[in-house]
Amino acid sequence: MDTVEKLTTCYRKLMGSVPEGIWFAPGRVNLIGEHTDYNDGFVLPFALEQRALVAAGHRDDDLIVMHAMDLSETVELPLSNLNPGGGGWAAYLAGVLWALREAGHQVGAVNLVLTSDVPLGAGLSSSAAIECAVMAAACDLFGLEIAPMERARLAQRAENAYVGAPTGLLDQAASTLCHAGHGLFMDCRTLETAEVPLPLREQGVEILVLDTRTPHSHVDGEYGERRATCEQAAAILGIRALRDVTNLDAALARLPDERMRKRVRHVVTENDRTRAALELAVKGNLAGIASLLNESHASMRDDYEITVPTIDLAVETALAQGALGARMTGGGFGGCIIAWCPTGRAEHIGSAIRDAFEKAGFLDPSWFTAVPSEGAGRLK
Ligand code: ADP
Numbered sequence: 001m002d003t004v005e006k007l008t009t010c011y012r013k014l015m016g017s018v019p020e021g022i023w024f025a026p027g028r029v030n031l032i033g034e035h036t037d038y039n040d041g042f043v044l045p046f047a048l049e050q051r052a053l054v055a056a057g058h059r060d061d062d063l064i065v066m067h068a069m070d071l072s073e074t075v076e077l078p079l080s081n082l083n084p085g086g087g088g089w090a091a092y093l094a095g096v097l098w099a100l101r102e103a104g105h106q107v108g109a110v111n112l113v114l115t116s117d118v119p120l121g122a123g124l125s126s127s128a129a130i131e132c133a134v135m136a137a138a139c140d141l142f143g144l145e146i147a148p149m150e151r152a153r154l155a156q157r158a159e160n161a162y163v164g165a166p167t168g169l170l171d172q173a174a175s176t177l178c179h180a181g182h183g184l185f186m187d188c189r190t191l192e193t194a195e196v197p198l199p200l201r202e203q204g205v206e207i208l209v210l211d212t213r214t215p216h217s218h219v220d221g222e223y224g225e226r227r228a229t230c231e232q233a234a235a236i237l238g239i240r241a242l243r244d245v246t247n248l249d250a251a252l253a254r255l256p257d258e259r260m261r262k263r264v265r266h267v268v269t270e271n272d273r274t275r276a277a278l279e280l281a282v283k284g285n286l287a288g289i290a291s292l293l294n295e296s297h298a299s300m301r302d303d304y305e306i307t308v309p310t311i312d313l314a315v316e317t318a319l320a321q322g323a324l325g326a327r328m329t330g331g332g333f334g335g336c337i338i339a340w341c342p343t344g345r346a347e348h349i350g351s352a353i354r355d356a357f358e359k360a361g362f363l364d365p366s367w368f369t370a371v372p373s374e375g376a377g378r379l380k
């Protein structure tokens with residue numbers, strides 16, 4: 001039985017009716033542009049083929065009945081009495097309906113049955129995938145006309161205000177707005193976006209995404225510290241955000257300590273690299289992007305100091321085994337790397353990293369070849 005059949009069967013069994021439709025939204029990976037979002041800068045993610053599916057239908061009471069097929073768990077909540085901070089997986093779903101209602105949209109009682117093949121907690125945004133799939137379902141079921149970026153913002157609001165996780169807009173924007181075969185360049189200040197053609201196969205490229213399975217520790221504190229340093233630096237420089245630095249050397253000369261100078265150098269050069277990646281892709285020169293990935297990694301390792309030994313070993317091994325470029329992707333201190341590989345090499349490079357991890361006594365990594373895929377929508 002395929003996943004859609006399983007989901008439909010599960011829905012019928014639990015809800016006693018057929019779903020009115022099935023909606024999907026993908027996970028995402030950030031190609032380049034790390035720790036730039038909260039500096040009003042630029043990011044360039046693409047959506048993955050791994051995605052969340054939600055079977056949904058109206059109810060005629062006041063309940064939201066949610067079932068997570070992957071966990072075999074059901075949660076029921078009263079629609080007219082949703083309270084932020086509930087926790088658990090159901091908060092991501094209920095939070096979307098809450099955010100819609102808070103924004104004044106008419107949302108009624110609903111059944112939601114969920115499954116997803118986006119790996120959880122690997123930094124590939126399984127959370128945005130389930131939120132954006134529910135958003136797509138709710139908009140269709142209740143006839144809400146909400147523009148894609150606004151949908152993403154409301155899904156982000158669900159995660160920030162209802163679940164209580166302080167994340168940027170990148171995840172939900174990518175999961176909602178991306179198109180197959182393309183990345184999404186986004187200006188995090190203006191929220192302007194540009195589609196970035198990524199014809200990987202035509203250009204002989206395969207993108208390996210490898211989860212180092214590094215246990216995260218102190219991530220929130222480190223993130224907060226980096227963010228605060230960027231804000232302090234912008235205040236010293238008298239600018240709204242580090243995105244507004246126009247002359248890096250002059251800016252660095254005005255900053256009081258080496259640590260702050262390094263952080264600023266990462267953000268400013270990472271913004272430049274992200275814009276350069278957009279230009280290269282628009283010109284059809286994907287090969288040039290590989291070296292930007294390498295520079296991005298060095299900058300995260302040496303200036304932003306957010307990489308860890310597993311991540312650095314994965315990147316070094318990928319390059320030694322023939323990847324043209326590789327970098328950590330995501331917030332740091334673990335998570336995934338992406339490697340820009342010649343077609344046919346990704347699997348070999350993944351295995352070589354596994355061998356290197358075994359030698360070093362690290363956990364077994366997991367990996368796949370990423371396919372730039374379509375953002376949220378209706379499956380059937
Ligand atoms: P990431 O978004 O990087 O995968 P998060 O911690 O932001 O990690 O989100 C993971 C959470 O999202 C899980 O702990 C769970 O609550 C929820 N989640 C993701 N996928 C599923 C799923 N298939 N079924 C139920 N809950 C899920």
Ligand code: MG
Pocket residue numbers: 125126127128171
């Ligand atoms: Mg998440």
